[in-house]
Amino acid sequence: MKKAVDGLILRELPTGESDKLLTVLTAEGRFLMTAKGARSMRSKVMSLCTIFTYGNFEYYEKYDRRWLSGGSVLESFVGPNAELEGIALASYLSQVAHEITEENVDCSEVLRMTLNSLYCIKKQSKPLWQIKAVYELFAAVSSGYAPDLAGCDSCGAEESESMWLDVMNGALVCGDCLRKRAENLALPEFDEYSVRNVLLPLDASSLACLRFVTAAPIERAFAFTLKSEESRSYFCRAAETDILHHLERSFDALDFYHQVEP
Numbered sequence: 001m002k003k004a005v006d007g008l009i010l011r012e013l014p015t016g017e018s019d020k021l022l023t024v025l026t027a028e029g030r031f032l033m034t035a036k037g038a039r040s041m042r043s044k045v046m047s048l049c050t051i052f053t054y055g056n057f058e059y060y061e062k063y064d065r066r067w068l069s070g071g072s073v074l075e076s077f078v079g080p081n082a083e084l085e086g087i088a089l090a091s092y093l094s095q096v097a098h099e100i101t102e103e104n105v106d107c108s109e110v111l112r113m114t115l116n117s118l119y120c121i122k123k124q125s126k127p128l129w130q131i132k133a134v135y136e137l138f139a140a141v142s143s144g145y146a147p148d149l150a151g152c153d154s155c156g157a158e159e160s161e162s163m164w165l166d167v168m169n170g171a172l173v174c175g176d177c178l179r180k181r182a183e184n185l186a187l188p189e190f191d192e193y194s195v196r197n198v199l200l201p202l203d204a205s206s207l208a209c210l211r212f213v214t215a216a217p218i219e220r221a222f223a224f225t226l227k228s229e230e231s232r233s234y235f236c237r238a239a240e241t242d243i244l245h246h247l248e249r250s251f252d253a254l255d256f257y258h259q260v261e262p
């Protein structure tokens, strides 16, 4: 029996002589689909079977596998004229999307956020640093790893002259409480690459944006600006470190993005 589903291609791998193995993210879950002959120049589904394509995929099931039989492109997010840094970011977001989704599990929110983010990259409607950080924070919230940003974990202060994100504990700690903690312990050295400890400085603007994004519905998550370069770097570093720390892995597409980022 033929079926059809709307989905986004997160990954494409060559298989067989001219086939492709596609990883497709749909609202109902992420799954694999084989596209016979998709690498052939004469293939009618060549553009459909390309990474970052959102399409309607027609398929049938045989030998416990899904086989593409046809379909149509609904939106192609990265065309031949796309900029390298945009492609790098789209690759990273696809890898994160792959990491936080599963087969046969509702992925509607992840699909919606991934489509929104790819759309922002394509239209250049938001700066790449913002798309990246919003997506990382979304991924943390969606996987249950969002830090508690209500106030200092020790004294409850919502604002303080200096505030730190304690990534290990998923909490905030104010400068005063951090100093008190340090009276008995050696104050952790600031560790540029977050290898030994993960205590990240925040300022008022970066903290306000972290609070906004982690609480915002998907369609509002990009609706903020962060003008100061320093605040932006606090914000981006917190978003990236938090998700990498909790997913306990690195991403080759992220390393590449950092090489080409604007």
Ligand SMILES: [Zn+2]
Residues within 6 Å of the ligand: 152, 153, 154, 155, 156, 157, 173, 174, 175, 176, 177, 178
């Ligand atoms: Zn405190």
